[in-house]
Amino acid sequence: MIPDVSKALTWLESHPDALNGIRRGIERETLRVTPEGQLAASGHPEILGKALTHPWITTDFAESLLEFITPVDPSIDHMLSFLTDIHRYVARNLGSERMWPMSMPCFINKEEDIVLAQYGSSNVGRFKTLYREGLKNRYGALMQTISGVHYNFSLPIDFWRAWAGVEDAESGKEQISAGYFRLIRNYYRFGWVIPYLFGASPAICSSFLNGRETNIPFERDGHMLYLPYATSLRLSDLGYTNKSQNDLGITFNNLPDYVTALKKAIHTPSPEFAKLCVKVDGHYRQLNANVLQIENELYAPIRPKRVTKGDESPSDALLRGGIEYIEVRSLDINPFTAIGVNAEQSRFLDLFLIWCVLADAPEMSSDELLCTRKNWNRVILEGRKPGQTIGIGCDTERQPLAKVGKELFADLQRVAEVLDSINGNKQYQQVCTKLVACFEDASLTYSAQVLEQMKEKGVGGFGRELSERYREQLSSEPLEVLTEEQLQQQVEASIKRQAAMETQDSMPGAIGFEEYLHLHAGC
Numbered sequence: 264m265i266p267d268v269s270k271a272l273t274w275l276e277s278h279p280d281a282l283n284g285i286r287r288g289i290e291r292e293t294l295r296v297t298p299e300g301q302l303a304a305s306g307h308p309e310i311l312g313k314a315l316t317h318p319w320i321t322t323d324f325a326e327s328l329l330e331f332i333t334p335v336d337p338s339i340d341h342m343l344s345f346l347t348d349i350h351r352y353v354a355r356n357l358g359s360e361r362m363w364p365m366s367m368p369c370f371i372n373k374e375e376d377i378v379l380a381q382y383g384s385s386n387v388g389r390f391k392t393l394y395r396e397g398l399k400n401r402y403g404a405l406m407q408t409i410s411g412v413h414y415n416f417s418l419p420i421d422f423w424r425a426w427a428g429v430e431d432a433e434s435g436k437e438q439i440s441a442g443y444f445r446l447i448r449n450y451y452r453f454g455w456v457i458p459y460l461f462g463a464s465p466a467i468c469s470s471f472l473n474g475r476e477t478n479i480p481f482e483r484d485g486h487m488l489y490l491p492y493a494t495s496l497r498l499s500d501l502g503y504t505n506k507s508q509n510d511l512g513i514t515f516n517n518l519p520d521y522v523t524a525l526k527k528a529i530h531t532p533s534p535e536f537a538k539l540c541v542k543v544d545g546h547y548r549q550l551n552a553n554v555l556q557i558e559n560e561l562y563a564p565i566r567p568k569r570v571t572k573g574d575e576s577p578s579d580a581l582l583r584g585g586i587e588y589i590e591v592r593s594l595d596i597n598p599f600t601a602i603g604v605n606a607e608q609s610r611f612l613d614l615f616l617i618w619c620v621l622a623d624a625p626e627m628s629s630d631e632l633l634c635t636r637k638n639w640n641r642v643i644l645e646g647r648k649p650g651q652t653i654g655i656g657c658d659t660e661r662q663p664l665a666k667v668g669k670e671l672f673a674d675l676q677r678v679a680e681v682l683d684s685i686n687g688n689k690q691y692q693q694v695c696t697k698l699v700a701c702f703e704d705a706s707l708t709y710s711a712q713v714l715e716q717m718k719e720k721g722v723g724g725f726g727r728e729l730s731e732r733y734r735e736q737l738s739s740e741p742l743e744v745l746t747e748e749q750l751q752q753q754v755e756a757s758i759k760r761q762a763a764m765e766t767q768d769s770m771p772g773a774i775g776f777e778e779y780l781h782l783h784a785g786c
């Protein structure tokens with residue numbers, strides 16, 4: 264089932280320094296809720312600065328959906344301390360509100376209670392809110408209140424020098440992009456291991472269905488709907504996914520093909536979304552009626568990325584400099600930690616993503632990419648089922664999930680030994696030893712432990728208990744790597760930056776919103 268990676272692993276073992284300088288960044292989302300667990304009706308707290316311009320504290324879809332972003336960091340521990348300091352600062356400044364500690368929302372009485380994130384009167388600010396108006400009208404607001412953790416990852420240039428013989432990032436951008444596309448194709452083939460190990464949404468509150476029909480054979484326990492062997496309903500068709508995007512023809516074989524398909528999707532009118540109209544009685548309902556309003560709307564489990572310059576689009580940034588890093592979007596919020604993610608998950612992802620670069624990855628058509636969804640769905644809905652099997656590509660041949668998992672971890676152990684040799688400790692190997700046990704005993708997985716708690720306390724009860732515990736914990740802990748002054752300074756700077764943008768856009772001769780909309784989302 265898994266490719267023979269022994270040759271590449273032997274190469275890695277003789278080039279340990281190639282892994283010196285991995286860089287990472289985290290994006291974590293969380294809903295602001297009342298002490299009772301209800302969605303907070305308040306706006307984004309002024310004391311947290313402006314969501315439009317704050318580099319670390321912003322909002323995702325809704326005014327109550329916080330998003331925390333860490334700067335790119337070579338140290339896992341420093342990155343997580345930075346993320347924890349952001350949580351500490353926010354927890355101290357939320358008054359009686361708490362942060363919901365799980366991916367799936369619970370007590371949202373009606374969709375109308377979900378207020379779209381507001382970003383002020385600048386063209387960019389209005390554009391971002393209108394994008395969300397479009398998402399609401401297209402997919403419903405409830406789905407957009409699902410929270411996730413995104414893990415951003417890049418390998419050092421020394422890896423690409425040793426592995427691909429490049430001189431530098433600029434001249435080697437084609438080979439580096441090819442390497443990250445290799446990673447992405449293997450991620451589609453084997454990334455189901457992430458929900459298996461770390462999925463943390465095996466159940467939902469019945470209110471989340473919101474009257475929708477589903478053919479998922481849920482079991483019910485009070486207000487809780489669950490599947491006994493589910494791992495991540497967030498990644499299911501009921502969650503933060505969009506089946507209509509399956510026929511966009513997106514492939515991950517090379518940059519020109521990827522960008523062409525993505526640009527086609529944002530320029531192709533959608534008959535379904537045209538029915539929503541773009542402007543009714545002078546009010547916009549979406550940015551445009553295309554299949555995707557903008558590139559962000561492609562809800563892929565992993566994205567090739569490059570930091571954008573100015574107002575260039577994500578795909579134009581990729582065309583300019585090739586792939587700079589990748590964004591893993593399959594992590595549920597980890598409810599067992601106040602910050603939604605832990606060092607064990609970060610170290611596992613490092614191991615897995617390095618393995619994904621090293622392993623052979625034949626090119627895949629969009630249909631072959633779709634085939635991989637069968638394995639993901641099997642793990643998402645019943646990954647912990649005793650004797651569960653995993654398919655081989657599009658073929659019907661299947662092997663025991665436990666066997667495949669253990670084979671994968673035998674390779675990851677070798678990567679761990681290289682990383683530990685660089686760091687002078689055993690941390691990566693300890694992660695391997697702990698996690699591989701999950702294939703022998705599924706009760707050790709996050710989703711099994713979450714379901715056990717939810718059966719005892721209910722989804723809402725478990726969420727309320729944790730949100731209260733983390734509020735106490737975060738509010739009382741001292742800051743570690745940031746200072747109160749730095750956090751306050753960022754708040755003030757964000758306010759100034761937004762004011763400057765709004766002033767600039769209101770100057771005589773500045774382009775109006777209609778023109779801005781045409782330039783950035785025109786058909």
Ligand SMILES: Nc1ncnc2c1ncn2[C@@H]1O[C@H](COP(=O)(O)OP(=O)(O)OP(=O)(O)O)[C@@H](O)[C@H]1O
Pocket residue numbers: 286287288289290332333334335336415416417559570587588590
């Ligand atoms: N070279 C890199 N290697 C690893 N991580 C990176 C690299 N460059 C940036 N990152 C991380 O990627 C993340 C970018 O998140 P940010 O929300 O700022 O951008 P985005 O994901 O493109 O925005 P959006 O969520 O609106 O699409 C940050 O956590 C940052 O630390």
Ligand SMILES: N[C@@H](CCC(=O)O)C(=O)O
Pocket residue numbers: 292323407408409410411412503559592
């Ligand atoms: N909230 C989505 C991500 C939103 C976005 O596309 O950034 C998630 O659960 O991962």
Ligand SMILES: N[C@@H](CS)C(=O)O
Pocket residue numbers: 323324395398407559560
């Ligand atoms: N972050 C999500 C919801 S706003 C998106 O970009 O589509």
